[in-house]
Amino acid sequence: MSLFQSLRPGGRHGLPASEQRDPIGYAVAALNKVAQSDLLDRLGLRRTVEQTVFTATRSGFRTATAASRAFQKAGQKGKPGVRVPAASPSGVFDLTPTEDEQMLVDVVTEFAEEVLRPAAAEADETCLAPESVLKGSLEIGLPILGVPEALGGISETRSAVAGVLVAEALAKGDMGLAVATLAPGAVATALGLWGTDAQQQTYLPAFTGNEVPAAALALTEPTVLFDPLKPATTAVRSGDGYVLDGTKSLVVRGAEAELFLVGARLHGAPVLFLVESSTPGLTVEASPAMGVRAASLTTLTLDNVKVPLDAVLGDTEGAAYTEAVQLARLAWCGLAVGTGQAVLDYVVPYVKEREAFGEPIAHRQSVAFMVANIAIELQAMRLVTYKAASRVAAGKDASREIALARKLCADKGMQIGLDGVQLLGGHGFVKEHPVERWYRDLRAIGILEGAVLV
C-alpha cells in the first residue's frame, strides 16, 4: 500500500472527504508514518507471543485463512437433514424456565463467573480468548446446544429459549468471550436448522467430536448504513458451482475458523454459503473493534472464491438467510441482557459504598433513579427477548418480536452501558473497573449481524 493511498481523505483517520492536505501536511504525515514503523521495530514484535498479540490487536495484518481439516464428505445430497420439532407450549403465560434450562443456566452462570469474568480484561487487551475459556465452553457443550440429538447434539426441541438464556448467562461474565465461545455453535445450529443430510453428515461430526473447529457466521459487511438483507458480497453461478466475491467484517475468530457461513447475494436474494477455510481466494485481516475484542474480530475477504453447488445452506430465495439474520439478532439480545445485568450488579454495591458530601451517593435521587431505570429497562429487555425466543421455540413467526427486542436492547442496552460508566464517574473511565469495557461491548448491539445464533 503506497503512502499516498493510505493518506487519501474520506474516512481514513476519521477525516471527512472535505478535508484537504497541503504540502506541509503530506510531509508531516510521511514523517509520522516512518516514526511509527520505527516504533514497531523497537518493540521487538518478532517474538512469537507478541506476534500473536500483534495479529489480533492490530489491523492491517493480512494473512491466508487457517487450513481447514478435511471435512469428510458424507450423507446424501439433496436429502433433507434432521430437524428438531418446535416446542409445544401449554398456552400458559409463564416466566419460569424448564428444569433442564435452569440446570444449564446454573452451569453456564458458574462458568461465566469463575472462568469468563477473571479472563475478561486480558482477553479484551490481547483480543484473544484464552485456551481455558474455549476448552471449558466445549465441556459445557456450547457448540452442540442447538444441534439435534439425533446428530450428536443436545437439542430435543427447538432450543431458542435455552440459547438466549445461555447467551445471557455467558455475557454476564463477559460479552467478548461469550461471542468467542458461541461462534462455532452458531454455524452448528444453522446446519441443524437448514442443512441437508449431506451437509449435516459432512460438517456436524466435527462439532460433536472432541476437536471442535472454530467457525464463523459471517454476515456483517463494511458498509455505512449496512442492511444485512442486501449484502454486497456476490455469488455467481459458474460451471459446477458458485464464485463468491466480497468482504465480510467483524468476523469472529476469522483467523482460526475452519468453516465460514457467509452471506452473499445470488440472483438478487441473500443466500448462505458454507465455505471451508482452505478454499483458495480467502484472506483474513485482524480487525479489532471498539468492543467485543475477545472475539478476535477479523475482516474476511473473498476474492474469486469457488464453492460447489451444495455449498448453499438452506434455500436460494432468502428465507433461511432472513431467518438466520433474525436468530442472530435474538442471540445478541440475550448477550445485551447479560451484560446489562453485569452493569447493574456492579453499580449497586459501588454507589452504596462510594461517598460524597458525607453519605453514600446512592442516597441521592439523581443517582438512585439512574439505578432504578437501569433495573426497569433491563427487565424490559429481558422480557421482550424471552417473548421473541419463546415464539421461535414454538415455531411461530417472530419477525416483529425480534425486531422489537433488537431495537429495545440496542437503545436501552447502550443507555445502561453509558449510565454504568457515569455512575462510577472518573473511576468508570479507567480500566481498573470493568464498566468501560461493558460500555464498549454494549455498543455492538444493533450493529453486529450474524456471529451468534440461537
Added chain:
Amino acid sequence: MAINLEDPKKFRTLRDQAHQVAMNMLRPISRKYDRAEHAYPKELDMLAAMIDGLSESGANEGAGAAGVRREETAQEKAGVKNGANLASVMSIAEMCWGDVGLLLSMPRQGLGNSAIASVANDEQLKRFEGVWASMAITEPGTGSDSANIKTTAVKDGDHYVLNGEKIFVTSGERSDAVVVWATLDKELGRAAIKSFVVPKGTPGMKVERLEHKLGIRASDTATITFTDCRVPAENLLGSPEIDVKQGFAGAMATFDNTRPLVAAMAVGCARASLDLTRDLLARAGVSVDYDAPAYTQSAAAAKFLQMEADWEAAYLLMLQAAWMADNRKPNSLEASMAKAKAGRVGSDITLSCVELCASVGYAEAELLEKWARDSKILDIFEGTQQIQQLIVARRVLGLTSAELR
C-alpha cells in the same frame, strides 16, 4: 413449566370480547364525553349490567379492578397459574384502547373496589359486594407523600368520626361509596392510617366540586369534604389495630394491586395511538420493515419501531406484575417497574403519534390529540413516575425510606 410470554390462552376470548366492547361501545361515545365533561355516560349502565352478567355466568374473570386477593384456596391446582390479575390487566388494557376516561367511569369497577378486594375481611367483602367504590387518598396538601394525610378518624362508640378534605376522587360523585384514607393518630405515623368505606349520603360528607381537566374528561374527579362524618366502625377495612411493625404495608398493599391496572390503562391508551398511527402512516406511504435496520428506514418508521419496542416492553412488564400476583409472589417491585415504564411510554407514544401525524394528529377530528391528553394522568395517579422510581431504587439498592428519601 416453560418460558412463554404469549397472551394466556385462557383469557384470549375475554381479551377479544373486551376489544369488541371497546370498539363498539366506548369508541363511538369517546369524543362525546370528552366534550361533555361531567355529563354522566349513561351508556355505561348497560355495559356494566352486561359485565355483571358475564361475571355471574363465569365467562368473565375480572373485567375490571376486581380479584386482587391472594389467599390460598384448597382447590387451587399446583403449578403455574394464570388468574384474575392477568385477566384484569388484559381486559383493562383493551377497554382503555377504547377510552381511559370511560373505563374509569365504569360502575362498580372503581379503584375503591380494588382497595376493598385487597384489604377487606370476608364479612366486609360480602357486605360491599356490588357496591361501586371510589378511592379518596389525596388531600390539598398531600400528594405523593400519602403517609402524611391529615384527615382524621376518631373512634366514638361504635362509629368513627371523619374530618378532612379529599381531592382528586375519581368518580367521587357517581360512586355508591368512597374508600377514605384517614389517620387514627397523627403521632403514630403511617401505621395509624386506615381506610374507611363511607357510603354516599352519609351526613357530613359533601361533594364540593368537580374538576375541569386536561384529559380523561369522561371520568369525573371530585373534591369531597368530611365534616364530623360518622362512619360505622365495621366499615374500617382490615384490622383496626395500629400495628407499628406492619406500618404502612397494609394500606400500601392496595397499590401493589392497582399499579399494574394503571400500567394496563397506559398500555391500552398507547396502543390506540400506535394502531391508528400505523394505519395513517401506511396511507402516507410509510410502513415499518421489521427486518431492515431502523437507520435504513425513514425517520417516521424508525420512530415507530422505537415506540412499538417500548410499548412491548411496557406490556410485558404489566403481564409480569399480574402473573406474579396470580402466583402469589410478592410483586411490589415489578408493579412499580410496570407502572413506571408504562407511564412514561404512554406519554412518549401518544405525544409522538400526534407529532408524526402532524395537524391530523393535533386536530379534534381524530382522537390522537385526546389520547395524548388522557395518557398524562397515567404517569401521575396511583404514584407518579418519580414515586415508582423511588420504590424501585429502594428495592434494588436495599435502602430504607430514611436512607433514600
